[in-house]
Amino acid sequence: EAQVTQNPRYLITVTGKKLTVTCSQNMNHEYMSWYRQDPGLGLRQIYYSMNVEVTDKGDVPEGYKVSRKEKRNFPLILESPSPNQTSLYFCASKGISGIDPSSYNEQFFGPGTRLTVL
Amino acid sequence: GDSVTQMEGPVTLSEEAFLTINCTYTATGYPSLFWYVQYPGEGLQLLLKATKADDKGSNKGFEATYRKETTSFHLEKGSVQVSDSAVYFCALSPNYGGSQGNLIFGKGTKLSVKP
Numbered sequence: 001e002a003q004v005t006q007n008p009r010y011l012i013t014v015t016g017k018k019l020t021v022t023c024s025q026n027m028n029h030e031y032m033s034w035y036r037q038d039p040g041l042g043l044r045q046i047y048y049s050m051n052v053e054v055t056d057k058g059d060v061p062e063g064y065k066v067s068r069k070e071k072r073n074f075p076l077i078l079e080s081p082s083p084n085q086t087s088l089y090f091c092a093s094k095g096i097s098g099i100d101p102s103s104y105n106e107q108f109f110g111p112g113t114r115l116t117v118l
Numbered sequence: 119g120d121s122v123t124q125m126e127g128p129v130t131l132s133e134e135a136f137l138t139i140n141c142t143y144t145a146t147g148y149p150s151l152f153w154y155v156q157y158p159g160e161g162l163q164l165l166l167k168a169t170k171a172d173d174k175g176s177n178k179g180f181e182a183t184y185r186k187e188t189t190s191f192h193l194e195k196g197s198v199q200v201s202d203s204a205v206y207f208c209a210l211s212p213n214y215g216g217s218q219g220n221l222i223f224g225k226g227t228k229l230s231v232k233p
Contacts, residue, residue, distance in 0.1 A: 106152075
């Protein structure tokens, strides 16, 4: 089954304790992205990656790091989490190459990770 | 920069009522437009899309037409069901340069359908 998986699904942690949220996709997609969802703000992009070893900042990158060493994985790293990073996080992926241009820009989302930083 | 504005909720309707959720956009060029749906406790799912002007996306009884002249992509359904209760997000994807992959979302509209 084609899917995007995230782990963990729920995490409660304390300020300053480094954490990593993993994201993996099995669709051989080039593009992967991280979003955070907050009430009244919708989804905002944190980082994205167009391919292996290529990453770029989104709209709200402060306090986050990412890496793209393999095509299927795109972990989100919080080196020193703070309470304002309490949020619902989504990973997404999509293919950016292909024959049919009308199908190439659909993003597939993971189930979400609910993070609470105390 | 590119942006999406959608009507604020929450929207509460009775079963079988007509639904409209307004969405307008600001973008350079000709973006692709999407509606995503998020059911309680779940991730986002693509509901429908349109990739060029005058295209109509449709799925599960929902429809939206890409109107370039009014820069709009309003979501409609003729008869909503309780199972349609969810948060709906309008989004655009630029079709130029390095931004081709990115999605820009509206803030979401929560729909509650009462029996």
